[in-house]
Amino acid sequence: MTKHDILLYFIMGSNNTLNNPEDILEEAIKGGITCFQFREKGENALSGSDKHSLASTLHDICHSHGVPFIVNDDVDLALAVKADGIHVGQDDTSLTEVKRRCPKSMFIGISAKTIAEAKDAQDHGADYLGVGPMYSTSTKEDAESPIGPQAIRQMREAGVTIPIVGIGGIDETNAKDVMNAGADGISVISAISKAPNVTEASASLKRRLT
Numbered sequence: 001m002t003k004h005d006i007l008l009y010f011i012m013g014s015n016n017t018l019n020n021p022e023d024i025l026e027e028a029i030k031g032g033i034t035c036f037q038f039r040e041k042g043e044n045a046l047s048g049s050d051k052h053s054l055a056s057t058l059h060d061i062c063h064s065h066g067v068p069f070i071v072n073d074d075v076d077l078a079l080a081v082k083a084d085g086i087h088v089g090q091d092d093t094s095l096t097e098v099k100r101r102c103p104k105s106m107f108i109g110i111s112a113k114t115i116a117e118a119k120d121a122q123d124h125g126a127d128y129l130g131v132g133p134m135y136s137t138s139t140k141e142d143a144e145s146p147i148g149p150q151a152i153r154q155m156r157e158a159g160v161t162i163p164i165v166g167i168g169g170i171d172e173t174n175a176k177d178v179m180n181a182g183a184d185g186i187s188v189i190s191a192i193s194k195a196p197n198v199t200e201a202s203a204s205l206k207r208r209l210t
């Protein structure tokens with residue numbers, strides 16, 4: 001995994017859109033997303049074979065376009081569909097356990113909110129960090145209060161060198177501020193999944209990043 005892969009990191013589960021998730025993913029890929037995370041969580045989230053089946057379909061779409069496919073917080077599913085990566089939160093399966101269970105080729109991302117969490121993840125071999133919420137978000141039901149782009153700046157100053165993607169409430173108006181603070185990319189759900197024109201929203205976000 002390179003820093004380029006997380007430049008425009010799109011996350012979606014079936015409940016983040018009123019449309020067909022396959023179509024949304026295809027349109028987002030056309031707009032230039034560089035990475036995709038399947039995050040099936042919250043109200044009306046799929047489980048069991050329905051979750052597995054959607055993961056496989058979205059994985060196939062990603063693969064046919066050379067876009068890395070990452071599974072959120074479900075090691076069994078990530079292994080079953082041979083995902084390119086797995087993302088875990090601080091309260092999910094520990095990094096040590098994820099590393100023990102997953103092949104070395106599978107990259108591992110972890111959410112970090114504080115310098116201590118970021119350094120700990122770096123020391124334990126995380127491949128990238130998701131830092132947030134940058135701004136207030138209504139997409140994640142249990143999101144904490146925003147920490148702002150300065151949290152990324154402070155992590156960089158404290159010696160965190162692994163790739164960082166900012167997350168939470170990011171849109172066209174604030175994406176550049178997150179990058180300027182030291183992020184290698186931005187991670188979004190609603191700015192893409194709920195956009196009236198998904199391809200144009202993705203392309204437009206990407207233009208703000210470089």
Ligand code: 3NM
Binds near residue numbers: 011111130140144168
């Ligand atoms: N994780 P949107 S915020 C999935 O702070 C997620 O770790 C967050 O959705 C964190 O782009 C968040 O619609 C929701 O704000 C991101």
